[in-house]
Amino acid sequence: MFEGINLFPLFLSLRVALTATLFAFIIGIPIAYYLSRSNGRVADIIDTIITLPIVLPPTVLGYYLLVLLGRQSTIGKFLEERFDITIVFTPAGAVIAALVVSIPFLIKSARSAFAGIDPTLLNAARVLGRNELNIFLTIIIPLAWRGIVAGITLGFARALGDFGATLMVAGSIPNQTMTMPIAIYDALLAGDRELANILVFIMTVVSISILYIINRLEKRMIKGNG
Amino acid sequence: MLKVDIKKKLKHFQLDTKFEVGTGITGIIGPSGCGKSVTLQCLAGLLSPEYGEILLNNAPLYHSQHRINVKSRNRKIGYVFQNYALFPHLTVEKNIEYGLKGKTNVEKKQKVSNMVKKVQLSGYENFYPNQLSGGQQQRVALARTLVTEPDLLLLDEPFSALDHHVKHILEQELLNILKENYSGIVLLVTHNMEEAYRLCDHLILYDQGQIIQSGSKDAVFRKPENISAAKIIGCKNIIPVNSISEVEDHIKCDIYGLTVKVGRQPISNNTTHVGIYSENIRFRKFDFPSDNMFSFTVTEVVKGVHQTNVSIDVENILNLHVSVPNNEVDRILKEEVKVELSPSHLFLLEGQ
Numbered sequence: 001m002f003e004g005i006n007l008f009p010l011f012l013s014l015r016v017a018l019t020a021t022l023f024a025f026i027i028g029i030p031i032a033y034y035l036s037r038s039n040g041r042v043a044d045i046i047d048t049i050i051t052l053p054i055v056l057p058p059t060v061l062g063y064y065l066l067v068l069l070g071r072q073s074t075i076g077k078f079l080e081e082r083f084d085i086t087i088v089f090t091p092a093g094a095v096i097a098a099l100v101v102s103i104p105f106l107i108k109s110a111r112s113a114f115a116g117i118d119p120t121l122l123n124a125a126r127v128l129g130r131n132e133l134n135i136f137l138t139i140i141i142p143l144a145w146r147g148i149v150a151g152i153t154l155g156f157a158r159a160l161g162d163f164g165a166t167l168m169v170a171g172s173i174p175n176q177t178m179t180m181p182i183a184i185y186d187a188l189l190a191g192d193r194e195l196a197n198i199l200v201f202i203m204t205v206v207s208i209s210i211l212y213i214i215n216r217l218e219k220r221m222i223k224g225n226g
Numbered sequence: 227m228l229k230v231d232i233k234k235k236l237k238h239f240q241l242d243t244k245f246e247v248g249t250g251i252t253g254i255i256g257p258s259g260c261g262k263s264v265t266l267q268c269l270a271g272l273l274s275p276e277y278g279e280i281l282l283n284n285a286p287l288y289h290s291q292h293r294i295n296v297k298s299r300n301r302k303i304g305y306v307f308q309n310y311a312l313f314p315h316l317t318v319e320k321n322i323e324y325g326l327k328g329k330t331n332v333e334k335k336q337k338v339s340n341m342v343k344k345v346q347l348s349g350y351e352n353f354y355p356n357q358l359s360g361g362q363q364q365r366v367a368l369a370r371t372l373v374t375e376p377d378l379l380l381l382d383e384p385f386s387a388l389d390h391h392v393k394h395i396l397e398q399e400l401l402n403i404l405k406e407n408y409s410g411i412v413l414l415v416t417h418n419m420e421e422a423y424r425l426c427d428h429l430i431l432y433d434q435g436q437i438i439q440s441g442s443k444d445a446v447f448r449k450p451e452n453i454s455a456a457k458i459i460g461c462k463n464i465i466p467v468n469s470i471s472e473v474e475d476h477i478k479c480d481i482y483g484l485t486v487k488v489g490r491q492p493i494s495n496n497t498t499h500v501g502i503y504s505e506n507i508r509f510r511k512f513d514f515p516s517d518n519m520f521s522f523t524v525t526e527v528v529k530g531v532h533q534t535n536v537s538i539d540v541e542n543i544l545n546l547h548v549s550v551p552n553n554e555v556d557r558i559l560k561e562e563v564k565v566e567l568s569p570s571h572l573f574l575l576e577g578q
Contacts, residue, residue, distance in 0.1 A: 123272050124311035126298040128325035128374065138324075142315050 005198060008175050009183035016091060016166075016179060017159040020098035021106075024155050028106040029148070033140075035107070036114035054104045062168025065097060069169070087169070094170035094177055098159035105158055106151040113147020114140065150217050157210045161203070228378055228411050232268055232278035232288070236261060241268075241275075241435035251404070251412040253422040253443075255458055256432030262415040263308075265432075266380045269413070270305050271298035282377055304376030308383045310367035312355035318342070318366050319351040325374040337373055344407055345369045360388045361396045368400070372407055379404075381414040385421060397424055419459045423447065431455050449491070452576040456501045462547040464501045464575065476569060482543045487517040488572045498577035504535070504549040506571035509562035518567040522546075524559060540565060 031050070035043050053061055069087040070076050079085045087093045117140060125135045141148075163181040170177040172186060180203055187196040231244040241261040254262045267273040269280060271287065274295060280288040282303075287296045312321050322341055326334045342348055345365040355363055364384060371379065384400065385393050404412065416422050422429060423443060430440040431454070439446055439455040450456040456464055469480045470493055477488040479500055488500060510519065525545070526537040534555045536548045548565070550558055 118309075118311070120307050120309065120311040121313060123267075123270075123298075124305065124307060124313075125324070126272065127270050127301075127303060127305040128370070129299045129327060130324075131299060134327075139313060 005195060006175075009178050009180045009199070010202060012091065012094075012178070013160055013180040016094045016098050017102075017156055019095045020102055020159040021152060021156045023095070023099050024103040024106045024159075025152060028103050028151075028155075029110060032107045032110035032151075033114050036111045050104050050107050052104075053101050058101060058162065058164025059168055061100060062097060062165035065093075065100065065165065065169045069093070069096065089169075089171040089173065089177060091170065091177055094166050094179060097165040097169040098162050101162050101165050102155035102159040106148075106155040109151025109154060110144065110148045113144035113151075116147070117143050146217055150214055153210055153214050153217070157207060160206065227281075227283060228269075228413075229279070229281040230265075230269065232265075232275035232280060234264065234268065234273070234275040234277075236264060236435060239435045241265065243432075243435070243437055244278075245430055245437060245440060247411055247413065247428065247430075249409060249411055250427040251414055251425055252428040252430060253426035254413060254415045254430045254432055255417065255419055255422045257458065258417055260432045261435040262417075262432050263382055266305070266382055266413065266415055269378065270303050270380060271296060271301050302374075302377045304371035304374060304379040306364075306367045306371055306379070306381045306384055309387055310355075310363045312363055312366055312370075314355055317352050317354055318347060318358070321355065321366055322370045322373055325370060341369045341373045344372075345403060361392055361399070364388070364396065364400070365403070368403060372403075377410055379408060379410060379412045381412065383416055384414065385416075385418075393421075397421065401425060431458050433458065449573045450501065450575065452496075453499055453501075453578060456499075456573075456575055460503075461501045462504045463507070464499050465544060465546075467498060467500050470497060470574070477574070484520070484541055484543050486567060486572065487569045488574065489569045491574055493574060494576060496576040497574045499575040500572050501575050502546075502567055502572050504547045506568065507546060507548040508566045508568065509548070509550070509558045510564045510566045511561070512563045514564060514566065516566050517569055518572075519564045520567070521563065522565045527555070527559075529555075538565060 031046070035047055066088060067073060068075060069079075071080060071086065071088060076087060079087065085092065087096060121139055121143075122135055125139050130138065161181055162179075163185070166177075166179055167182055170179075172178045172182045174186075178186065180199060184196055184199045184203070187193075187199060227246065227248055229246050232241070234241040238259075239261070241264055243261070243265055254265065256262050264273060268275045268288070275288060275290070277290045278288070279286060279290065282301075286292065286294045287301055288294060313324065316324065319338055319342070322338050323334050326337060329337070342351060345368060347362065347365055347369070350358065350362065355366065358366065385396065388396060414422070414425060416425075426443055428441065429443050429446045431438050431446065431450075433454045438458075439451045446455070447459055450459055450461060453464055465481055467479045467481055471478050472493065476490055477493065479486045479488055481500075486500065510516065512519075520540045522538040522540045524536060525539050528535045528537075529552065532552055533549045534552050536550055536555070536559070538546050538548060540546055546565070
C-alpha cells in the first residue's frame with residue numbers, strides 16, 4: 001500500500017513534532033510551575049501571552065513569527081551573521097512554529113496539575129527534612145505527572161497537525177520542509193487522491209491513538225487521586 | 227526546653243508571644259484565627275517571625291538579631307498537620323519512611339516496621355492513604371513524624387478532621403502512643419477546651435495573637451485570670467461587678483445591689499468581673515445553709531444529650547446559665563426554689 005509513496009513528510013512531521021514537544025517540555029514545565037505558584041499581575045500577563053496561540057489564527061501566528069525571525073529581522077539577522085542559522089523556510093522554522101502552537105496546551109495542563117497539589121504536602125516534606133529539589137522530584141512531579149503527560153500528548157498532537165503557522169514560517173519545500181498536513185493539501189491540489197487518502201489515513205490513525213492514550217490517562221488520574 | 231519570644235505582623239493583629247515549655251504536652255488554646263497555627267508554623271520554620279528568638283534545647287532556631295533562621299528541614303521538629311498531609315501517591319510504609327533520608331536501607335526497614343507495629347498498622351503497610359480511615363491516617367501521620375525522633379512535636383488540631391464518635395477513643399490512643407514512644411516536648415494546638423483538658427498537662431491561652439494566661443491545666447481551669455481566659459475555657463457566667471471590698475476572711479462584691487460573697491483571692495486594680503462555671507451553680511431548697519442564696523425564675527430550658535442548660539433570672543438582676551444533668555432537671559425545677567453561687571466556686575476576673 002505504501003509502495004512508491006514518499007513518506008518523507010510523515011517522518012519530518014514526527015521529527016518536528018517530537019523536537020518541538022521536547023523543547024515545549026523543557027521551557028514549559030518551569031513556566032507552568034511558576035504560574036501555578038503565583039497569581040500576581042505578572043503571572044496573569046504571562047498567562048495571557050502564553051494562551052494567545054490557542055485563540056489566534058495559525059496564519060496570524062505564522063505571520064508574527066515571520067516578522068520576528070525573518071532574515072530581515074533583528075533576531076534573524078543576528079542568528080544568520082553570528083551562527084549561520086536561518087530559521088525561515090527550514091525545518092528549524094517548522095520546529096519553532098510547532099513549538100509556539102503546542103506549548104500552551106502543555107503549560108495549561110501542567111499548570112493545573114501543579115496547582116492541584118496541596119501546599120501542606122510540601123510543608124510536610126520540608127519538615128521531614130527534604131530539600132526543595134528533592135521535594136520537586138519526589139512529591140510534585142509524581143503527583144502532577146499524569147497532568148503533565150496529558151499536556152505533552154495534547155501538545156504533541158497539536159504540533160503534529162499544524163498547518164497554517166508551519167506553512168507561513170517553513171513553507172512547503174518538498175523533501176525539506178513539507179510536513180504531513182501540508183503534503184495532504186499539496187496532494188489534493190495536484191489531484192493525487194490516492195496519495196491524499198493514504199496520508200489522511202495515517203494521520204487519522206495517529207490522532208486516534210493519541211486521543212485514546214489521553215482518555216486512558218485521565219481515567220487513571222481519577223482513580224489514582226480519588 | 228523550648229523558649230519562644232517572637233513577634234510577627236498578621237493580617238488583623240500582631241502576633242506577640244513569649245513562653246517557655248518543657249517536656250509533656252502543652253496545649254495552645256484560643257479561638258480560630260488567634261495566631262495559634264501561625265505560632266506552630268514559625269516554630270517549624272514554615273513562616274518567619276519578624277522579630278525575636280526561638281531556642282530549642284539551647285540551640286537557636288531563629289534569632290532576628292543574629293540573623294539566624296534554621297531551615298525547616300534542619301530543625302528536627304515533628305509536625306502533624308490538621309489534615310495529616312499524607313502523601314497520596316505513597317503507601318503507608320513509604321510515607322513513614324519519607325523522613326528517614328540518608329539512613330541505610332536496612333536501618334530504614336527496621337525503623338519503619340517497628341513504628342508500624344507501635345501504631346498498630348501491621349497489615350496496612352502497602353495501603354494508600356485514601357484506603358484508610360481517619361484514625362488510621364492520623365496514626366500514619368504520627369508514625370511518620372515520630373520515626374524521625376524529633377526534639378519537638380507539633381500537633382495542629384489533631385482531631386478536627388475526625389468524626390465525633392471516634393474522637394474520644396482516638397484521643398486515648400494518641401495519648402498512649404505518645405506516652406510509650408515519645409519523651410520530648412509536645413505542643414498541641416486546639417480550639418476545643420474539652421480536648422485540651424483531656425490531653426494536656428499545661429495550657430497557654432491565646433487571644434488576638436497574645437498570651438492571656440498560661441500555667442498548669444488545673445490552675446488555669448480552676449482560676450482563669452481575666453475575661454478572655456474565662457471565655458476561652460468555656461465559662462458562661464461572667465458578671466460585671468460594681469464594687470469590691472475585702473471583709474475579714476472573704477471578699478464582698480456588689481452587683482447592681484445584689485451582695486455576693488466571694489472566697490478570698492487576690493484583687494487587682496483591673497478586677498472588674500466575677501465568674502462561675504455553669505456546672506458549679508446549684509439549685510437548693512429554700513432553707514439550705516449557705517451564703518449567696520438567691521431566688522430565681524427560669525427563662526429558658528434547652529435540653530442537650532446529657533446536660534440541660536437552664537437560663538435563669540436571679541432577683542431580676544442577673545441572667546445566669548446553669549448546667550444540670552438531664553435526669554434531674556424535672557425534679558430540680560419542681561422542688562428547688564433557691565440558687566446557690568458558692569463563694570468557693572466564684573473567681574474574680576480582670577477586664578480587658
